[in-house]
Amino acid sequence: MEQAVQQNVILRLAVPVPLRRLFDYLPPEGLDPQTLIPGQRLWVPFAGRKLVAVLVDVVQKSSFAHLKPALELIDQTALFSRVSLGFLSWIADYYQAPIGEVYAAALPAALRKGKPADHWAEQWLQLTTEGKGLPESALARAPKQQALLQLLLSEGKQSRTHLKALGHTSTIVRALQERGLVNWSSGPTVPPPLPVAEPVPAPQLSEEQQKVLDSVDCGHYSASLLEGTTGSGKTEVYLQLMERVLAEGRQALLLVPEIGLTPQTLRRIASRFPKRSIAALHSGLAEGERAQSWLAAVAGQADIVIGTRSVIMTPMPRLGIVIVDEEHDASFKQQDGVRYSARDLAVVVARNANVPVLLGSATPSLETLHNALNGRYQHLRMRQRAGDARPPQIHVVPTLREPLEEGFSPQVLRHIGETLARGEQVLVFINRRGFAPALTCDDCGWLADCPHCSSKLTMHRRLRQLRCHHCDYRCSLVDSCPQCHSRSISALGGGTERSEELLARRFAEYPVIRVDRDTTTSKLALDRLLAPARDGEPCLLLGTQMLAKGHHLPRVTLVVVQDADGGLFSADFRAPERTGQLLEQVAGRAGRGSLSGRVLVQSRFPEHPLLQMLLEKGYGSFARQLLRDRAVAQLPPTNAMALVRAECEEPSWAEEFLHNARMFMQSLAPPSPQLQYLGPVPALLERKSGRFRFYIQVTAQNRAQLQPLLARLCVWAEGNKNRRLRWAIDMDAQELS
Ligand code: ADP
Ligand code: ZN
Ligand code: ZN
Numbered sequence: 193m194e195q196a197v198q199q200n201v202i203l204r205l206a207v208p209v210p211l212r213r214l215f216d217y218l219p220p221e222g223l224d225p226q227t228l229i230p231g232q233r234l235w236v237p238f239a240g241r242k243l244v245a246v247l248v249d250v251v252q253k254s255s256f257a258h259l260k261p262a263l264e265l266i267d268q269t270a271l272f273s274r275v276s277l278g279f280l281s282w283i284a285d286y287y288q289a290p291i292g293e294v295y296a297a298a299l300p301a302a303l304r305k306g307k308p309a310d311h312w313a314e315q316w317l318q319l320t321t322e323g324k325g326l327p328e329s330a331l332a333r334a335p336k337q338q339a340l341l342q343l344l345l346s347e348g349k350q351s352r353t354h355l356k357a358l359g360h361t362s363t364i365v366r367a368l369q370e371r372g373l374v375n376w377s378s379g380p381t382v383p384p385p386l387p388v389a390e391p392v393p394a395p396q397l398s399e400e401q402q403k404v405l406d407s408v409d410c411g412h413y414s415a416s417l418l419e420g421t422t423g424s425g426k427t428e429v430y431l432q433l434m435e436r437v438l439a440e441g442r443q444a445l446l447l448v449p450e451i452g453l454t455p456q457t458l459r460r461i462a463s464r465f466p467k468r469s470i471a472a473l474h475s476g477l478a479e480g481e482r483a484q485s486w487l488a489a490v491a492g493q494a495d496i497v498i499g500t501r502s503v504i505m506t507p508m509p510r511l512g513i514v515i516v517d518e519e520h521d522a523s524f525k526q527q528d529g530v531r532y533s534a535r536d537l538a539v540v541v542a543r544n545a546n547v548p549v550l551l552g553s554a555t556p557s558l559e560t561l562h563n564a565l566n567g568r569y570q571h572l573r574m575r576q577r578a579g580d581a582r583p584p585q586i587h588v589v590p591t592l593r594e595p596l597e598e599g600f601s602p603q604v605l606r607h608i609g610e611t612l613a614r615g616e617q618v619l620v621f622i623n624r625r626g627f628a629p630a631l632t633c634d635d636c637g638w639l640a641d642c643p644h645c646s647s648k649l650t651m652h653r654r655l656r657q658l659r660c661h662h663c664d665y666r667c668s669l670v671d672s673c674p675q676c677h678s679r680s681i682s683a684l685g686g687g688t689e690r691s692e693e694l695l696a697r698r699f700a701e702y703p704v705i706r707v708d709r710d711t712t713t714s715k716l717a718l719d720r721l722l723a724p725a726r727d728g729e730p731c732l733l734l735g736t737q738m739l740a741k742g743h744h745l746p747r748v749t750l751v752v753v754q755d756a757d758g759g760l761f762s763a764d765f766r767a768p769e770r771t772g773q774l775l776e777q778v779a780g781r782a783g784r785g786s787l788s789g790r791v792l793v794q795s796r797f798p799e800h801p802l803l804q805m806l807l808e809k810g811y812g813s814f815a816r817q818l819l820r821d822r823a824v825a826q827l828p829p830t831n832a833m834a835l836v837r838a839e840c841e842e843p844s845w846a847e848e849f850l851h852n853a854r855m856f857m858q859s860l861a862p863p864s865p866q867l868q869y870l871g872p873v874p875a876l877l878e879r880k881s882g883r884f885r886f887y888i889q890v891t892a893q894n895r896a897q898l899q900p901l902l903a904r905l906c907v908w909a910e911g912n913k914n915r916r917l918r919w920a921i922d923m924d925a926q927e928l929s
Contacts, residue, residue: 200252201225203262205245206295207238208304212284212906214291215245216254218261225250230277231270235263235306244306246295248277267309271299271490275544276507282540283505288902288921289530297530298505300473302483312484315376317365318349323373336364344374347467352376379491392463394432400574401425401432407572408550410437410513413543417519417564418552419812420574422780426552429574430515431464433550438468438495442512445541446498447534449521450475453500465496473499473506501526501534504541511545514538519551519560520773525926533924535560554780555773555811558819559924562829565819585790586779586807588756592796598694599754604792605698611750612702612730619733619745620752621778622691631658633673634680640670646878651683653690663881691754692734699732707735751782753793756803764876764928765827768802769818776811826868828924832895834902835887835922837875843884845917847872850888853919856908857890861901866893876929883918887928898923 203217217236219225228250236245237260244266272280280298284291296304303309319341328345331338340360344350350358355365368374397405408416410433420426434444448457453474462470471485471494488494492509499506501524516524516538524535535551536559542549551560551569564571594601599622611618630648631640640649642660649658649665656669672679683690696704705721725731728747756775775793782789795803806814823830836853840846850872863869871888878885892898902921909919 201228202251202254202259203228203234203247204249204251205234205236205262206248206280206292207236207243207245208292208296209238209243210290210293211910212288212290214248216251216256216259217245218259220262220264223265227265227268229270230274231272232268233266233271233303233306235266236260237263244296244304245292246272246299248281248291248295266306269309271303271309271507273507273509276505279541279544280505283530283532283537285903286899287530287532287923288899288906289532294530297502300479300483300486302479303486307483309483309487310378312480312487313378315352316349316379317344317352317355317374317376319344320373320375323368326373334367336360337367340364340368341373349377379493390463391466392460394435394464395428397428397432398425398576400576401429404429404572404574405432407570408433408548410440410548412548413546414548414570415539415542415563415568416548416550416570416572417556417560418550418572418574419556419561419564420552420554420572421577422554422777423577424554424574425577426554426574427460427517430517430550430552431461433513433515434465434496437512437547438465440512441510442547443489443492443494443508443510444496444512445503445506445508445514446496447503447514447516447524447538448498448500449518450500450523452518452521453498458498461496461498468495469493470496470498473497473503475500504532504534504537508545511541511547513547514542514549516549516551518553520553520555520557522770522926525924527927528920531920531922531925533926536924555776556815558769558815558822559829561815562819565816585788587790587792588798588803588807589792589794590796590798591755591794598690599794600691600694600752601794604752604794607750607790607792608695608732608752609699612699612732614749615730616749617725617728617731617733617745617747618750618752619748619778619781620691620695620735620754622734622736622754631670631681631683633676633678634682635678636673636676638673638675644882645880653683662877695732695734703729703731705731705733707733745781748781749789751778751789751791753778753791756793756795757797757800765822765825766926766928769815772802772806772811772814772818775806826891828891831891831893832898833889833891833925834898835889835925835928836902836905836919837885837887837922838872838917838919839880839883839885840914840917841883842916843886845914846884846886849912849914849917849919850886853905853909854888857901857905860904861897867891867897876927887922889925889928 201219203219204214205217207215219228220234228247230247230249232247233244234247235242242263280294281291283289284294323341323344326341328342331341365374404418408414418426418429430446437444453472458472469488471489473482473485477485485494486506489497489506489508497503497506497508516535519535525531525533538549538551556564560569563569589601589604591601597605608618631651632638640658642649642663642665644665645660645662647660647662649660651658651669657666658669659666671681673681692704692706703724705725707721725733725745733748753775756771779791782791793807797803802814805817822828827833836850838846838849854869854872858869861867868891869888872886875885875887890898906921912919
């Protein structure tokens with residue numbers, strides 16, 4: 193009898209392969225099936241390889257006849273709770289992604305490779321019941337033992353590593369142990385402490401901030417958009433909300449954009465919560481550190497978990513609130529593999545855990561704004577700047593038919609000079625990297641193209657290189673035209689390097705700090721680079737996107753936007769939204785301290801209605817106008833949209849595949865006013881890393897129409913045997929590139 197029951201134990205596993213299903217296995221030979229809990233990892237044999245899979249379910253029947261046993265159980269306890277298993281399966285369904293890849297994406301790399309979780313376990317020293325009952329003054333005659341006792345009484349259990357660092361030797365510990373006052377236990381490590389400056393007490397909240405704080409009830413699920421001007425004190429609101437849930441013994445999860453996880457942000461949080469255990473999860477960590485922080489979050493050991501995009505898949509047992517900072521930021525959408533939106537998932541996570549989610553931004557995405565305006569989210573607003581900072585004045589400087597000097601109008605250069613002379617700081621924003629975007633021959637019109645992409649190579653003069661910013665192809669700079677051998681080669685347009693040269697020459701008495709991905713490969717480097725600016729000396733900051741966000745530089749009083757036009761004329765329907773966000777964010781860098789700020793925006797089309805609306809009425813009105821336009825055009829967020837993407841070295845194969853995909857979908861659901869197909873069309877960047885890229889755009893009035901159709905399409909597409917063709921579903925696609 194016993195035997196028969198055991199044979200009926202079937203493991204349903206998420207195996208990291210690009211197929212949209214779970215796989216059935218028998219338990220590892222000789223293992224007591226009682227020890228199996230969903231959420232554990234196992235080694236399994238798969239197509240001649242050995243892979244790390246996650247146990248999703250234990251069932252009694254399989255529709256497959258010859259099941260193989262799994263090889264080995266890796267974890268003694270589950271890494272994923274029931275709730276998070278359900279959540280990950282939901283992600284696979286919603287994004288039409290292979291479920292095994294979703295589970296793999298949720299694990300930090302070291303665990304994905306099968307490293308045992310207890311590799312990072314720590315020994316913890318804690319008080320016994322007897323120890324807890326002792327008064328602090330006990331052991332007065334053994335001062336070292338008393339010091340340790342006091343530490344444990346006031347701060348709770350301590351890790352062996354930490355005790356050693358504090359100088360509590362094992363002899364002292366043993367003495368307490370012999371008295372039955374303390375004992376050791378094993379548990380996950382806590383992340384290494386963050387650099388803490390002086391603890392900073394919370395300021396008195398403004399009336400607006402207090403109102404927002406009062407509107408978020410931490411007892412149950414609610415979703416809120418916090419639309420607050422840059423510098424209105426959103427971060428302060430986040431900190432106080434976190435404080436509230438921490439006081440209730442729960443964990444706080446804070447998502448930040450890729451550029452936002454700076455040492456400055458971490459310092460601010462660490463100095464507010466010096467006693468809390470904080471796990472920061474980001475790509476800058478070594479594999480081991482990342483696994484350690486992840487495990488601390490999963491075990492409930494970390495009180496505050498901060499991270500970029502992928503942190504949203506981290507199961508947290510005591511979750512009390514989810515906060516997404518700069519929720520409009522494009523980096524929250526994963527652009528390959530499992531193409532999830534961390535911002536959208538934040539709402540799902542909060543709903544599953546029945547806790548509030550707060551989406552904060554000065555420039556909310558149209559998706560979130562739409563949900564706030566139609567009442568699905570609570571709409572909270574903060575219009576005033578915190579402290580005594582005032583909103584900046586914005587002016588357009590027309591540049592058509594102006595005698596520009598390396599892209600700057602004389603008027604703008606004069607303002608820069610005057611600001612510096614007053615001892616204040618200037619930020620010049622240029623939306624391009626490199627010396628110039630392209631290299632051209634003045635005689636025959638030759639342009640340096642990337643051999644692998646449909647884009648121009650960017651010239652980097654300091655490195656004497658041409659580089660492709662899409663595939664990272666590099667070659668050295670040429671002095672003569674490869675086509676006509678003329679030596680009149682020149683750079684087209686402006687880039688940060690070229691502007692740096694001009695500004696350094698014109699304003700030689702002041703430091704010019706250039707910030708872009710070429711000068712700042714790490715967050716730490718950026719922090720160091722900005723140090724002189726934080727000191728408050730007059731200087732010129734020059735940079736790309738990286739400068740637009742997050743940095744609090746109170747002495748910047750003039751912001752110059754070199755060219756506002758690019759985004760207004762792009763083929764991507766989201767480009768105006770992004771341009772508006774960027775301009776508003778950059779402008780928000782001006783006048784954040786007690787000095788008032790001024791923003792000068794150069795444009796060849798100062799009369800452009802969108803630009804006018806943005807500058808006169810601000811992002812809020814601009815975004816609401818864009819929403820009306822999107823509704824008329826039946827685009828997101830009014831309608832749901834997914835892209836079916838395909839790429840291949842042979843363009844006709846990708847196109848043909850998509851053509852057949854469209855025929856297949858249309859046979860199931862013919863086009864109608866509610867369901868529309870577009871394409872196959874080439875992606876905006878038609879060729880990337882040697883592959884030609886196409887997509888079909890499918891828009892529907894709601895997701896319920898889209899989901900089953902795409903699910904059927906995936907089954908169809910998995911039958912594709914052409915190994916050189918890659919395809920993907922991009923649900924809620926953010927980029928047409
Ligand atoms: P945001 O996140 O909206 O850009 P921050 O929270 O960073 O705004 O606040 C901007 C500046 O104002 C910071 O220097 C912050 O310390 C300060 N600040 C925020 N709230 C208050 C307050 N209630 N009183 C005084 N200063 C504040
Ligand atoms: Zn030429
Ligand atoms: Zn390229």
